[in-house]
Amino acid sequence: MNGWMGAILYIDLSERTHWVERPDLDVYHRHIGGKGLCGAYFLPWATDPWDAPETPLLFMTGPLVGTASPTSGRMHVMSRSPLTGTIGDASVGGKLGGQIKRAGYDGIVLTGRCDHLSGIEIMDASVTFHDAQALVGLDTGTVYEKIKGKGATAVVGPAAEQGVLFSCIMVDGSYAVGRNGLGGVFAGKNLKYLTVKGSGTVAVHDKAALKKAREDIHRLIASSPILLGEQGLTHFGTGAVYDLMDSRRMMPTANFRATYFPAAHNLNAPAFKKRYGDKRTGCRGCHILCKRVADDGTHLPEFETMSHFTALIENEDMETVTRANSLCAALGMDTITAGATLSCYAEIEDRKLSGKEALSLLEDIGHGRGVGRELARGSYRYAASRGHPELSMSVKKQELAAYDPRGAYGMALAYATSTRGGCHLRAYPISHEILRKPVATDRFSFAGKARIIKIAEDVNAVVDSLTACKFVFFASSLEEYAKAFTAVTGVTTTAQDLLHAGERIYYNERIMNALNGFTAVDDDLPSRFFTEPGSSGNAIDIPPINRTDFLEARRDYYRVRGLDADGRPTREKADELGLDWNPEDTTETPS
Helix, strand or coil: CCCCCCCEEEEECCCCEEEEECCCHHHHHHHCCHHHHHHHHHHHHCCCCCCCCCCCEEEECCCCCCCCCCCCCCEEEEEECCCCCCEEEEEECCCHHHHHHHCCCCEEEEECCCCCCEEEEEECCEEEEEECHHHCCCCHHHHHHHHHHHCEEEECCHHHHCCCCCECEEECCCEEECCCCHHHHHHHCCEEEEEEECCCCCCCCCHHHHHHHHHHHHHHHHCCHHHHCCCCHHHHHHHHHHHHHHHCCCCCECCCCECCCHHHHHCCHHHHHHHHCCEEECCCCCCCCCEEECCCCCECCCHHHHHHCCCCCCCCCHHHHHHHHHHHHHHCECHHHHHHHHHHHHHHHCCCCCHHHHHHHHHHHHHCCCCHHHHCCCHHHHHHHCCCHHHCCEECCEECCCCCHHHCHHHHHHHHHCCCCCCCCCCCCHHHHCCCCCCCCCCCCCCCHHHHHHHHHHHHHHHHHHCCCHHHHHCCCHHHHHHHHHHHHCCCCCHHHHHHHHHHHHHHHHHHHHHCCCCHHHCCCCCHHHHCCCCCECCECCCCCCHHHHHHHHHHHHHHHCECCCCCECHHHHHHHCCCCCCCCCCCCCC
């Protein structure tokens, strides 16, 4: 094969055995890699509890990983989400995907459970188990320092060991497999770490054609203001978006009770740059380098973390934000959910948290102490236990990111329909509603948004399957990446071919959620957004979202997605996409 390695490594943790499966070429053609392969392999276990030993945890790479394709250093991880009960997955950077490919595999499937805390070390065809009892309770940074010479690493920290439902797997010390709590699945298998080191190479069908496709993509990136412009990601990291959210009056503030934070202008990306320095870093194969490191080596927060640990919890101290970011990484926790859970807690307690208290609560969550044990379940479960589930700003029990939906109606629809809960990355309509790319749309209108969101979900499913970076698609498109895919694999492919594959991949996720009882009831926003206005000002009015308009847009989305009126897959659409779906094969509606 070219691009693909033609092998999936299975590791049975209970039996301490491993074997290699060699999928038919048709599997790769239909599912591409990354997210697509994850979904195809996870489907048989879609209804199993996340903590059942037989429920797999999958690490899958894409055909472009390990090649000269731009932003080809990412990979995808999937299992059942402890936080939401939905399909749980994340795209992650670092070297792990590339090392898996160099070791000769397109992915790794972990099943079973070790009988004691263990680490797995993979070197090409060799798979060895190591006792990790001495690493119990150690933070991710300490473990990384102990094992980093053994190749690319995946590590969990105290949060995962303590059962925090939004715990992460940390890759290569600073890249988070975030949002869905997959760190808990990793720790539930009695694993502390995984290392992979390979010595092979990835075959490319046509290196000259790949070079041409790479040049075309780089040329488009060079002309993109949001990527390489003076105020873009390459100069300020993802924090470049912070001022935009502030000026558009859609910065989530005080647990989404407001959409404007007066202190924001002192806490933006230029302020971080002035205080901490500006070392650039990023994923393999990327020259945008959107991650920031302080002069002393501290990894600085990205946009969502900046926003949630300032405006959302009403904190004006920059050092608290930086320390919260480092603390969440060390403990192994998702920063978006952590910040949102603290803001929910503060509203229920009817008080403002000091920076010291916020950091102390993060410690308590990660180490399972006091009220931290309750907050470790996420804002929805905590708020429900206090009799106020409506104060959790979440969808399908996953907390919303740093974009208030009252300021961007496409974002409102995208949050609601996301297959992994309140996620901004499934469609990312901020690209056209705020950044005006590829074309500007009216952010206070649902007109046309149903079809736009559906297409964007399909595109991003392809991006996560190739696997590449979503930011590059502010400038490039599937047309350029279809050429890169063809050059690498030798499989003649068009942008429409990729888009059709993306539709299949995303619909498969709707099927897996439907098997677990998710319906239109779950494709909804917290009531606050329909009843309370945001913070109008700067000549911008932020009214509540009109619920009738929202429901009409959701109905339109179901129609263009090929779902029934209750948001469930249909047999007809599943047959059209070559997927198996029996409407009778469902469990009870999730609680």
